[in-house]
Amino acid sequence: MKNWLKIFSISILFSISGFANAVLIDFAALADGTYNSDTGVYYFDGYTMGTNNEQGFDVFTITFDGTDIVLKITAEGGYAYLDKSNSKGLGGLGVCTNLTDSMQCNPSNDDNVSLDESLMFSFVLDGYEVYVDDFMITVNDNHDDGIKGDDNIDLTWMDDGGAFNLEEFNPSQGTTYTYAGLGKKYTTAYDSGTFYIESIYFNIGGFSSRCVEEFCEPDDEPVPEPSSLGILALCAILIAARKKKLI
DSSP, X not given: OHHXXXXXXXXXXXXXXXXXXXXXXXXXXXXXXXXXXXXXXXXETTSOOOXXXXXXXXSEEEEETTXXXXXXXXXXXXXXXXXXXXTTXXXXXXXXXXXXXXXXXXXXXXXXXXXXXXXXXXXXXXXXXXXXXXXXXXXXXXXXXXXXXXXXXXXXXXXXXXXXXXXXXXGGGOSEEEEEEEEEEEEEEESSSOBEEEXXXXXXXXXXGGOOTTTOEESSOOOOOHHHHHHHHXXXXXXXXXXXXXX
């Protein structure tokens, strides 16, 4: 009986272990087709990344090697759009109001985050939005325009107390902003200057313990994972067997 309980305990431990993974997603490199897996292994749902990845997305969905976390990127005011770099500077992730049938921006210069536009980053596990640690965002100067001294960007998020926060930062004073804590529903929005999101960084360790009833919001109807069902079934068998004194 002790051996069975030991096996069961180990199974539980592996099933609930946090994924202490720091992930960097370089949107500029993705757009240019120079993505390097050394910065983190991730996959793209429904499309294949190649050497030219300039395109728009209804929902930009990314999954990560070794975890069940899904990152969903949506745009307010249009479509999330990967724009390539050009002779003026780096591209990155922006917003396009209208897409052609081939998912290209029309007009082609309407591909940055500008007035009345924003991008939301949601982290989903088993159909529920969850928290991540140490979210860091880097923007660049929108190669068609440039960062000016009075440009500002709004970043909003929900903290682990369930409260929404708003931080305004000026990219001319530093193009990277970090929220060193647990948060979800990160949104970057135009305030007074156009920009691209060059990259984001976050830590997905410890997220599962923060997915509690009062803060978890369903993204879709959650479907039990096969591994979770197996563990529950094993637990029921062991309890029943012990009661009947079969083991």
